[in-house]
Amino acid sequence: MISDLVIDTRGLRKEFGPKVAVADLTLDVRAGEVFGFLGPNGAGKTTSVKMLLGLTAPTAGTAALLGRPLGDRPARAKIGYLPEHFRFHEWLRADEFLNLHGELYGMDRVARGAAVPRLLELVGLADRAATKLGAFSKGMLQRIGLAQALLNDPALVFLDEPTSGLDPIGRRLVRDIIDDLRQRGMAVFLNSHFLSEVEKTCDRVAFIRGGRILQISSLKEFEEEALQVVVRVGQPTPELLAGLERFGRNVALQPGDGRISLTLADETQLPALAHWVVQNGHSLYELTPTHLSLEDRFLQVVGEELDE
Amino acid sequence: MAVFVIARLTFREAQRRRLLWVALFMGAAFLLVFGIAFHFIQRDIESQLNQPEQLAFVSILLLTAGLYAVNMLVNVVAVLVSVTTISGEVESHTIDAIVTKPIPRWQVVIGKWLGYAVLVLLYLAFLVGGLMLIVYLRSGFYMNNIGRGVLMMALAALLVLTVSIAGGTRLSTIANGVMTFMLFGLAFLGGLVEQVGALIRNTAAVNVGIVSSLIMPADALWKKAVAYFQPTTISNPFELGPFAAITEPSTLMVVYAVVYLVALLLFALRSFSRRDL
Ligand SMILES: Nc1ncnc2c1ncn2[C@@H]1O[C@H](COP(=O)(O)OP(=O)(O)OP(=O)(O)O)[C@@H](O)[C@H]1O
Ligand SMILES: [Mg+2]
Numbered sequence: 356m357i358s359d360l361v362i363d364t365r366g367l368r369k370e371f372g373p374k375v376a377v378a379d380l381t382l383d384v385r386a387g388e389v390f391g392f393l394g395p396n397g398a399g400k401t402t403s404v405k406m407l408l409g410l411t412a413p414t415a416g417t418a419a420l421l422g423r424p425l426g427d428r429p430a431r432a433k434i435g436y437l438p439e440h441f442r443f444h445e446w447l448r449a450d451e452f453l454n455l456h457g458e459l460y461g462m463d464r465v466a467r468g469a470a471v472p473r474l475l476e477l478v479g480l481a482d483r484a485a486t487k488l489g490a491f492s493k494g495m496l497q498r499i500g501l502a503q504a505l506l507n508d509p510a511l512v513f514l515d516e517p518t519s520g521l522d523p524i525g526r527r528l529v530r531d532i533i534d535d536l537r538q539r540g541m542a543v544f545l546n547s548h549f550l551s552e553v554e555k556t557c558d559r560v561a562f563i564r565g566g567r568i569l570q571i572s573s574l575k576e577f578e579e580e581a582l583q584v585v586v587r588v589g590q591p592t593p594e595l596l597a598g599l600e601r602f603g604r605n606v607a608l609q610p611g612d613g614r615i616s617l618t619l620a621d622e623t624q625l626p627a628l629a630h631w632v633v634q635n636g637h638s639l640y641e642l643t644p645t646h647l648s649l650e651d652r653f654l655q656v657v658g659e660e661l662d663e
Numbered sequence: 664m665a666v667f668v669i670a671r672l673t674f675r676e677a678q679r680r681r682l683l684w685v686a687l688f689m690g691a692a693f694l695l696v697f698g699i700a701f702h703f704i705q706r707d708i709e710s711q712l713n714q715p716e717q718l719a720f721v722s723i724l725l726l727t728a729g730l731y732a733v734n735m736l737v738n739v740v741a742v743l744v745s746v747t748t749i750s751g752e753v754e755s756h757t758i759d760a761i762v763t764k765p766i767p768r769w770q771v772v773i774g775k776w777l778g779y780a781v782l783v784l785l786y787l788a789f790l791v792g793g794l795m796l797i798v799y800l801r802s803g804f805y806m807n808n809i810g811r812g813v814l815m816m817a818l819a820a821l822l823v824l825t826v827s828i829a830g831g832t833r834l835s836t837i838a839n840g841v842m843t844f845m846l847f848g849l850a851f852l853g854g855l856v857e858q859v860g861a862l863i864r865n866t867a868a869v870n871v872g873i874v875s876s877l878i879m880p881a882d883a884l885w886k887k888a889v890a891y892f893q894p895t896t897i898s899n900p901f902e903l904g905p906f907a908a909i910t911e912p913s914t915l916m917v918v919y920a921v922v923y924l925v926a927l928l929l930f931a932l933r934s935f936s937r938r939d940l
Binding site for chain 2: 366405408410411412428431432434435436437438439441442443446447456458460461487500503507620631
């Protein structure tokens with residue numbers, strides 16, 4: 356169903372002179388989905404979001420948000436955006452700031468009167484309503500920016516690194532907010548570097564590097580996929596290593612502690628593996644299955660030159 | 664409408680950043696200095712002259728000098744307050760969360776223009792009103808055709824404001840400031856050259872002045888204003904000293920200035936709507 360797609364891009368491209376910031380952005384995001392957009396610094400994440408929001412004009416390609424072409428005003432009324440550089444008019448008070456942005460969303464006085472205190476409460480700034488933004492800390496600015504993005508009950512929210520300035524409590528808060536948005540059927544497009552968080556919040560992720568999408572997968576797929584296992588026995592022998600080859604790939608003896616790591620195709624092989632090790636007279640001290648973390652995958656897909 | 668939301672925001676910014684109060688305070692200081700100077704000069708003059716038209720002439724001279732200063736001040740203030748407004752918000756990315764709202768970008772530009780236009784015009788009215796009041800209270804003199812002249816000054820101030828807003832849609836704050844002030848200076852110099860040219864009957868110099876008025880008509884508008892200020896009974900305009908308009912710009916120049924302003928504003932709207940942020 357077409358109308359189910361809240362983001363639908365085809366071959367979006369952005370060049371800055373000779374520099375290709377985004378080469379070919381083709382992806383879709385459905386309602387109720389939290390989509391993580393991951394990539395190293397300079398990969399083109401922010402540029403992609405800016406194109407979708409009409410801040411920069413694409414060099415080529417087309418896209419639709421909420422089923423409407425880019426720049427469509429009724430669609431924009433239902434889109435929230437927390438910019439990467441969350442700088443706002445610092446001479447405004449927090450409540451004035453939210454009121455201003457509510458007005459720009461076209462919300463009437465009643466709607467603003469209800470939304471502003473609710474959002475201040477949501478982001479934990481209820482007691483700072485009368486503080487000027489100039490006196491806000493970085494994390495507080497990010498929180499108020501997030502509140503701003505949620506003012507008009509958006510159907511789609513773009514968050515460009517929403518937790519970069521936040522303390523652990525704030526990051527937890529953002530996660531809860533995102534979960535809540537998902538439950539209410541809204542879609543979230545999330546640029547982030549905090550992979551452990553993305554792992555906890557996102558339904559699907561795209562890896563991007565050098566302006567190209569390298570891979571789009573759902574986190575569920577990742578979970579069902581290959582399993583990393585660490586085996587520790589009393590005396591690892593060459594025969595043991597050779598024997599383990601029958602169960603999985605990448606068998607390797609870790610230097611130092613004598614642990615052996617290998618990758619299994621799926622979980623159901625675990626009991627057989629344990630049985631075989633014991634039966635061959637090895638004393639089994641440890642058998643730890645772990646899923647590849649998102650960070651491992653990120654490094655695998657995007658390459659080791661992550662310069663964060 | 665978003666235009667008015669932004670205009671109000673602009674006005675509030677001037678208030679919050681104490682721009683309004685500093686400008687009013689300094690304006691009051693300016694009026695005070697003028698008032699004191701006017702009082703003492705007038706006292707001196709009164710002891711020497713007694714013909715009413717001679718006294719009126721002195722009042723015209725001093726009031727014109729005051730208006731000249733006001734014209735300069737208001738133009739400079741118009742540039743200073745508006746030069747960072749768009750480029751600054753683009754550079755700091757404050758604008759990002761604004762223009763992604765369901766409003767057309769041009770309304771942001773018009774809104775800011777409107778906010779500053781009201782501010783600058785109120786300031787002009789305050790200073791001109793102050794000068795007139797001082798002169799009237801001290802000498803009882805009232806300049807009859809001041810309205811039209813002040814209208815020309817207002818147009819000049821809006822013109823300078825528009826240049827600075829339009830520049831801000833494309834240039835960095837610092838480049839925009841340099842451009843706007845240089846343009847202003849060019850018009851001033853061109854006006855001076857034209858005066859001298861007219862004085863020594865040098866056509867080339869007059870033409871330089873005319874061309875510079877076409878590039879930036881603000882100074883020509885001031886000359887038009889002076890032409891309204893000085894009464895036709897004065898046969899020799901040099902008597903008014905450096906503030907005199909030896910060559911009065913034609914009405915066509917005023918029309919040109921209006922067209923210039925509108926075209927520039929339209930350019931600003933278009934330019935800002937199309938740029939990458
Ligand atoms: N206005 C611009 N002019 C020229 N080049 C630009 C411009 N904006 C971005 N770029 C380039 O485009 C590329 C992508 O930048 P972008 O900001 O999208 O990266 P990003 O993925 O958001 O990085 P980060 O993780 O550091 O935020 C970079 O190489 C950057 O230098
Ligand atoms: Mg970025």
